[in-house]
Amino acid sequence: MKHGCRYGTHRVIEPAGTLPQPALKLDNSTEIFDNEVLIDVITLNIDSASYTQIKNACGADPERMRSMISSIVRERGKMQNPVTGSGGMLIGKVMAIGPDFPDKKLKVGDKIATLVSLSLTPLNLKRIIHLDPESDQVDVEAQAILFESGIFSVLPEDLPEKLALAVLDVAGAPAQVDRLVQEGDTVCILGGGGKSGVLCCYQAMKNVGPYGKVIVVEYAEQNAARIRDLGLATHVIVADATQVMDVYNKVTEITGPRGCDVTINNVNVPDTEMTSILITKGQGLIYFFSMATSFTKAALGAEGIGKDLKLIVGNGYAKGHADLSLNILRESREIRELFEKLYV
DSSP states (O other), X not given: OOXXXXXXXXXXXXXXXXXXXXXXXXXXXXXXXXXXXXXXXXXXXXXXXXXXXXXXXXTTOHHHHHHHXXXXXXXXXXXXXXXXXXXXXXXXEXXXXXXXXXXXXXOTTOEEEEOSOGGGSOEEEEEEEEOOTTOSEEEEEEEEEEOTTOOEEEOOTTSOHHHHHHHHTTTXXXXXXXXXXXXXXXXXXXXXXXXXXXXXXXXXXXXXXXXXXXEEEESOHHHHHHHHHHTOOSEEEEOOTTOHHHHXXXXXXXXXXXOEEEEEEOOSSSOOHHHHHHTEEEEEEEEEOOTXXXXXXXXXXXXXXXXXXXEEXXXXXXXXXXXXXXXXXXXXXXXXXXHHHHHO
């Protein structure tokens, strides 16, 4: 059995010398190296920005979407949308474990969720079993490789698989909210009515306490109604986050010209960077969880209007993020019921 690099560089075909995530093509063969895990994939959870782009490009036609996803995996050896650069994550059953894989508690037959992006995960896709344009969970017949450095979570026994998958896909967002939001803060969550947004709203409301504010900006009235009905914000604004001045005027009606202490951007479409920047106070903080974000636009845009801000790239991993996010479902019966209706 061959020895593999901890970070998976032995799987990179093109360009040589880089790591699996920025690589254009990976070796997705299913013969494992000594420090890898082979997974029999059940479901791919394609990230929201990527799935939205695929859906729009294909006119929401399921067959065209199947063809596009299959083509991406065939060309790249992984599920990495060439437009957004992002991937998602998966759930599956462990088929084989290399003798040098470091986690000795993992067993063949365990059902796991990978907590690393599909954009760096070698994927051998045989066929797509089920695809619904309205759901970013795609059932497949496929095998995938987890590297030695790859993080994962054994699926909990008290939650349905697809419910756990839906939450673990965005677990980094509420975990970062827990780190960044303080008692008494004024927080704005752009795209608060989606999957990551709902979890972020719950955590933000918990952290700001009775004297803080949580403002949600949501494009869809249906999603905005969810937030109101669940009591997950102090203020809900229905607006298009790409319309900078409209959102700025509506948010500052609530906050005054000072703006927000913390802004969380969960929007799954481009061109919301300046909205985030304008509604955030000087020396405030913006967390860009959205993979539709252009970090060039964000950095140069803040500079261009003279805003001294802390801009944080949305790292999907935060220590303890899986437990924190799954516990939200255990703490909130209403959120669990909503997610079961949407994702199970």
